[in-house]
Amino acid sequence: MALDDKQQYQTRQFKVVGTRVKRPDGVDKVTGKARFGADMSAPGMLIAHVLRSPHAHARIKSIDTSAAEALPGVHGVVTRADFSEITDDDFTADILDNCMAGDKALYDGHAVAAVAANSVAVAKRALKLIKVDYEVLPHVTDVDAAMEDGAPVLHDGRANETVPEGMSPNVLARYEFGHGDIEAGLAKADRVIERTYKTEATHQGYIEPHACLASMGPDGQADLWCCTQGHYMVRNTCAAIMGMEQGQLRVTASEIGGGFGGKTTVFLEPVALALSRKTSRPVKMVMSRSEVLRATGPTASSSIDVRIGMTKDGQITAAFAELRYQGGAYPGSPVEFGSMSAFAPYDLENVKTVGWDVVTNRPKQAAYRAPGAPMAAYAVESAIDELAKGFGLDPLAVRLKNAAREGTKASYGPTFPAIGLEATLRAAKDHPHWAAPLGENQGRGVACGFWFNFGGDTCVTLNITPDGTVTVSEGNPDIGGSRASMSMMAAEELGIPYEQVRTIVADTGSLGQNEVTDGSRVTFAVGLATIESARAAKREMCKRAAMVWGIEEDAVKWEDGAAHPAGENAGKHPPMTLKEIAAVASNTGGPIAGHHEANPEGAGVSFATHMVDTEVDPETGAVKILRYTVFQDAGKAVHPDYVEGQFQGGAVQGIGWALNEEYIYGDDGILQNAGFLDYRIPVASDLPMIDTVILEIPNPGHPYGVRGVGETSIVPPLAAVANSVSEAAGVRLTQLPMSPPKVLSALHSK
């Protein structure tokens, strides 16, 4: 049969891909029927709540749960003693320790015990009866302070082999990337600037708090319902923590109310399973917003030194950055991605980054949209902007002059294939936004950003129903419209209308392993597997048609939703449509399905350029976003509305990070703003419309040219807003967030 199975991109005319169809989960979500994490109940269900450390750092000398256990209505209490220790896997051991503290509480909000009871009121009363004897220890929450000699130490002996002797035990890893000779490059510059930038930790801020419902029986089988970006990850992690076989734990992903990386690990799920195991009852857990902010995973805070040399015509001669990220109380801040991505948009002869992973008494960081990249881009793009403006050069022209393109040796090592940075910069330069006049106290900022994207384990099963419609089962929670995209790609490949395909997210018992919905991978990797599943189904359908016609299989081709006799048989039989083949499936060998299991590699990297106008109130330091335009390469926009949505959502999260969002710790190490009142995410009235320009530079590694789009959009805005505000204020801002007191203080220091 004449199918091209190569995964390589080919130019083609699309019929469904690229249109703006309605999403399959739309009606459920606008009518309140869609079921999210907290919307599930079970007969005989108990409610569990968590007791959390009121100290930033404390040794847990003892926990007395007897009074709580004796309270009528309480069915079970768990502490760390209810979990087996994990000795052979530091990664999972840290996750367990984060879900339930062991010897020490490492941050304000760290879980120390949990109670399952027959009502919320009883569970909460029981928490007050648990007596924890703490020995309060000195704490540290700032990344630079944690690196100093004599800083309070969280763990001893966790530093890996890359950390030089003599550093604080809080420094756990060192990364170095780059090439060339920095000093030699700097010597050729007409100006070298050295700046230090700081960013505060921000939270993904998904509106749905974590929630789960666990049910485990004495036979060791368990079911778990939860809101997560990856239920296969939840299964594997919980099985490891609970000492279960993965096959005995079935996890069903609820609709997910936002994640942005924050739901790529577990917090409640092992605790709910342990309580269910102990009580033999279903156990439901739902976090409050304050628990979400205190005890789930914000991203890292950072402190970054940048040294860049530039000639007066805008050529960067050398670029160096040293990045210090604290990722909370455990190893794993995303400093390596910050270090790899910091200078990725530029073609540099001499470039070097050094990254330090540091622990502090803060919650264990979790991934947040392009983890580690936005703060690095903020520092680098601020310094480049300052140099360009210092020479009186057009900041877009300077970026174009130094832009990475096909054949550029990336700052993190490899040579770029076809990439879209230049296209985004040219689109920005040609856009009316760039030429629009600015008023008094207004400024315009631009910045570039980069993200890797990746693939990962993926399974898709595509079934042809007896009436000739199509169902697609995939294993990745749909966080921004991916079921629509999968249905579109299946319809495109099969040559049938979008409306005849329905995609569902299957539980962990129904498909093989699937990587988490992260790394902007779903439209790329699951899309690829969907296309391959459809191709497998087409092959089978061509075979069935060949049987009916009594000709050879390879004399049949698939076109426009039907099998056609090809070659010398062309025209000898009328085409058999998908519907007609489905109708005789039982007579030709049984049900028809296609499936594809793979670990697609080769996701294309992606670039964006953002442009923003702001106005600064010179008397109060308040910043208003006046106009915002995103230029980003999407490879191929499968559903343009959702591509635009990713651009807009990422930009606005970045605006929040730049202006008002921050983790505020008191001197006591306690989080001061554990609520949406003072953790200030942007509201509708803070913003203008967010304009978008989609560039399509096909990814050669995907049959339709798709690149991940979800993460890159949060990389440039911190810097773009900072460059804009700095121009409007007439003074350079080097710390995020640029909250009004900071801007006013900078204005007064002019």
Place this chain on the structure above:
Amino acid sequence: MSKIHITTSVNGDPTEFLCEADETLLDALRDRLGMTGAKEGCGTGDCGACSVTVDGRLVCSCLMLGAEAEGREIGTIEGMAEGDQLHPLQRKFIEHAALQCGICTPGLLVAAKSLLEKHPDPTEEEARYWLAGNLCRCTGYDKIIRAVMDAAQEMREAS
């Protein structure tokens, strides 16, 4: 602790429930009545995901006791469509892709409906301020505002 018996109306249906004195209307709707369309995003009136109307007035159901519902008329997202006819706002939210994850959508729709009942021809700025108490983390609000403005226009033309 004895529960309080409440007689009320939810989306026009006569409804009774028992609740604790300190239980919020949101918890009563979700846990007593199984109406999980209103969501808890914060529990402190900062996110609007639990928006409902009480005697026609937009409120956060997390900031009201269930006991206060006695004799009131409660309106929730579950009552927004009429049978199989989606409200114009619901249709426009789907058409404009004004939702990504959808957790804030019920609250935004209830709030937007209340806006258009009071201000059938809002400016973009009025819509943005009216909806400022409804947090959305996915969309950056752009497509939400477009959907609301488009629905407003359609509803004006239809009336």
Place this chain on the structure above:
Amino acid sequence: MQYLAPTTVEEAVSALAAHSGDCRLLAGGTDLLVRMRSDMADPDAVIDLKRIDALRQINPEDGGWRVGAAVSGAEMGEHEGLVADWPGVVEATNLIGSTQVQGRCTMAGNLCNASPAADSVPAMVAAGAVARVVGPDGTRVVPVEEIPTGPGTTSLAKGELIDAIILPERGARSSDAYLRFIPRTEMDIAVVGCAVSLTLDEDGTCTAARVSLGAVAPTVLLVPEAADALIGTKVDDTALDALAAACSAAAKPIDDKRGTVDFRVHVAGVLAKRAAKIAKKRAGGAA
């Protein structure tokens, strides 16, 4: 917890006086329920005031307005007479929280919550509003600024409640304005708030003024020196500079998660100028 829903003020007062435990009044509930949710309050009883019809009304009184303790911000904003007389008080109340919160929150509740950053309180203070306090020993009338005694504490005696806020008669060429500074455009607690109420004579000279600041001291401040900077002037730039200086001098704020001392001191003056200009314009003064 007990939930009580009296239908008369007398019932409410006797329930409040009779209760031996931690008994809280529920008007809009937009502070009380947050406190309960955050484990900052665990009352034994809650008395809901919204079933008392008299407390849900806005009535004329002595040329001014009596606003019942259970009247919501949204209802105030829909009352044309009140908006015409006291636009600053109404706009301040309408800044409390979201549209949803507006459907519930009340001026009396905002006052009794006794937050130094309460939006409606500076406006009430500048307006010269009084609280009508009802208790076991009868009714008394207390200037609004004497109700809060510090963050979260009030001068109300055991068994007392505020059943109405009374805004005085508004004379000719008089108006008021309230501005607050917040980091976002909505949904934040005031970092600084400032209300200005003033009266002009026929040639535009300020004959009376009251200026009040929020979030710059443990309680909302009435700043007579700031008012003095306006009285006798045409509320011109010189007067406005003096007003700003007086406000900044009166501000005694703290550093916290919402703002710094320097910021609050400076912005108190900035807001005072801006609010005074708005009040002047509303009172019919020349731009």
Place this chain on the structure above:
Amino acid sequence: MVQVKIWGSLAAMTDDQTEVKIDAATLRELLDGLAGKYPGLRPQLDRGVSVAIDGRIYNDSWFTPIKPDSEVVLLARLKGG
């Protein structure tokens, strides 16, 4: 033999070289070869790496072919949000 570029902080484990030569025709042979020749790299290889081969990034696929003249770059293991 393929030339493998490793990142700077691992050079201490490879006699201060940032480019090393390994006899490998697939990704698996490359990883095994690195661990065999430079045991100091093992902890990092156990923690996980990604490998860019001719500009495309691979995480796991052992039998990805590597040509002698391929550009091969070791990267920190990629993850996303």
